[in-house]
Amino acid sequence: xxxxxVHGVNDFIQEISAMPGxxxxxxxxxxxTCSASCPNANKMDYTPRELIALARAGMRxxxxxxxxxxxxxxxxxxxxxxxxxxxxxxIMHALExxxxxxxxxxxxxxxxxxxxxxxxxxxxFGMIPRLGCMMAYFxxxxxxxxxxxxxxxxxxxxxxxxxxxxxxLEPEPMKQLKAILDKAEAMGGL
Amino acid sequence: xxYYSYFPGCCMHEETPMYDSSARAVAKxxxxxxxxxxxxxxxxxxxxxxxxxxxxxxxCARNLALAEKRGFDLVAACSDxxxxxxxxxxxxxxxxxxxxxxxxxxxAGGLEYHGTVxxxxxxxxxxxxxxxDEIKSRVKxxxxxxxxxxxxxxxxxxxxxxxxxLENPQSLDRLTESLGAKVVPYPLKARCCGGSLILSxxxxxxxxxxxxxxxxxxxxxxxxxxxxxxxxxxxxxxxGAVNRRFKTNFHIPVLFFTQLMGIAFxxxxxxxxxxxxxxxxxxxxxxLVKV
Numbered sequence: 275x276x277x278x279x280v281h282g283v284n285d286f287i288q289e290i291s292a293m294p295g296x297x298x299x300x301x302x303x304x305x306x307t308c309s310a311s312c313p314n315a316n317k318m319d320y321t322p323r324e325l326i327a328l329a330r331a332g333m334r335x336x337x338x339x340x341x342x343x344x345x346x347x348x349x350x351x352x353x354x355x356x357x358x359x360x361x362x363x364x365i366m367h368a369l370e371x372x373x374x375x376x377x378x379x380x381x382x383x384x385x386x387x388x389x390x391x392x393x394x395x396x397x398x399f400g401m402i403p404r405l406g407c408m409m410a411y412f413x414x415x416x417x418x419x420x421x422x423x424x425x426x427x428x429x430x431x432x433x434x435x436x437x438x439x440x441x442x443l444e445p446e447p448m449k450q451l452k453a454i455l456d457k458a459e460a461m462g463g464l
Numbered sequence: 465x466x467y468y469s470y471f472p473g474c475c476m477h478e479e480t481p482m483y484d485s486s487a488r489a490v491a492k493x494x495x496x497x498x499x500x501x502x503x504x505x506x507x508x509x510x511x512x513x514x515x516x517x518x519x520x521x522x523x524c525a526r527n528l529a530l531a532e533k534r535g536f537d538l539v540a541a542c543s544d545x546x547x548x549x550x551x552x553x554x555x556x557x558x559x560x561x562x563x564x565x566x567x568x569x570x571x572a573g574g575l576e577y578h579g580t581v582x583x584x585x586x587x588x589x590x591x592x593x594x595x596x597d598e599i600k601s602r603v604k605x606x607x608x609x610x611x612x613x614x615x616x617x618x619x620x621x622x623x624x625x626x627x628x629x630l631e632n633p634q635s636l637d638r639l640t641e642s643l644g645a646k647v648v649p650y651p652l653k654a655r656c657c658g659g660s661l662i663l664s665x666x667x668x669x670x671x672x673x674x675x676x677x678x679x680x681x682x683x684x685x686x687x688x689x690x691x692x693x694x695x696x697x698x699x700x701x702x703x704g705a706v707n708r709r710f711k712t713n714f715h716i717p718v719l720f721f722t723q724l725m726g727i728a729f730x731x732x733x734x735x736x737x738x739x740x741x742x743x744x745x746x747x748x749x750x751x752l753v754k755v
Binding site: 443 | 474477478479480481503505506508509510511512513514515516517518519520521522523525526555559561562565566568569570571572573574575618619622623630631655656658659660661663664665666668672697701702704705739740741742
């Protein structure tokens with residue numbers, strides 16, 4: 275409960291409720307339907323139900339340093355089953371976003387690197403060229419792990435499913451997309 | 465003739481060219497005109513939403529604005545693109561502040577959007593806009609010996625109720641039956657394949673893929689059909705990795721539903737891109753399909 279005292283109980287929950295999809299977090303009745311539905315609940319530091327309880331107790335650091343939201347697959351099974359109409363998937367996305375800001379220089383989990391890389395690539399090319407993206411990701415995280423991915427990657431490559439040449443948006447539409455995205459980023463998010 | 469704007473998505477240029485070519489060929493056979501959206505950009509997918517939600521919405525809104533100019537429904541073949549584009553539409557309509565910000569950002573690119581585009585999944589189009597009688601009338605090849613597990617994955621049916629049940633969808637089952645193939649029970653049909661977390665959390669995701677393959681095999685499926693590029697890549701390209709990791713011996717071809725439609729319609733192998741499938745379907749098709 276130390277965290278709650280430092281940051282204030284309501285700050286954190288208000289931060290989450292202010293994000294689209296996070297509004298209903300306070301309606302949670304702790305029934306655990308989300309955790310029972312989640313394919314990855316048993317791999318998480320805290321189950322989705324526990325994470326919501328921690329967030330409501332204002333335990334910001336515990337929540338944002340956990341691996342829970344980063345194991346969310348965005349399969350929305352919790353969301354369609356929640357009896358209170360909460361959207362746990364969007365709450366997970368919101369927590370991922372906050373965690374990313376919290377640990378900007380040293381993300382705690384690999385998925386954060388992957389997500390950042392994907393979004394930077396969309397911003398730069400308007401598309402996601404897979405080969406370049408995968409190579410950059412493994413160089414940034416664990417080049418040795420790339421060895422485990424070599425066989426699936428070769429399978430894709432030899433079946434004409436991983437073009438060497440990156441597919442990009444044409445210069446004119448790219449200019450338009452960039453103008454839109456730069457403007458969006460300048461507005462500083464939602 | 466029915467007309468749609470078509471949003472292929474990045475996967476069609478990368479891992480799943482056969483989804484694109486088979487979808488176009490099948491559409492042609494059914495008098496459906498899929499007009500590719502000019503100069504479309506990546507939908508941004510879930511990762512962009514996490515990093516910068518507003519920019520992610522604007523990324524999609526550009527595509528929606530381009531589609532609105534043309535006026536047809538916007539059809540996505542990838543379930544992730546479908547979900548992300550639909551979500552942008554919903555947030556645009558439900559949150560006036562988000563709408564205002566998207567409108568302002570689009571204006572910087574000389575575009576405007578009014579929220580009128582209907583986003584559809586290509587499964588919805590082939591299963592619901594085309595009658596099963598029409599599908600049946602195009603079938604030239606007998607698939608009655610083929611046992612098929614229809615795999616929907618997650619994002620084509622969730623989160624918002626749209627054209628099918630959220631947890632026990634039926635449209636692909638019906639479509640597969642119209643093609644003359646046998647549909648086997650597939651209880652995990654709407655469970656997640658792990659998506660792009662295969663790159664960052666491969667240990668966990670290989671386990672999810674294993675369950676899906678096991679479930680298909682336990683129900684004696686000859687092959688799996690799917691509607692999403694991520695599902696196809698995970699189940700097909702990582703099937704070998706699952707076998708090595710868990711000492712299993714799966715050999716289950718994973719086709720796009722449009723490839724199976726094409727086989728039934730007698731469209732040639734090359735157009736359907738069957739050579740792109742890593743777990744080859746050739747042997748099964750040779751023994752079980754009578755031309």
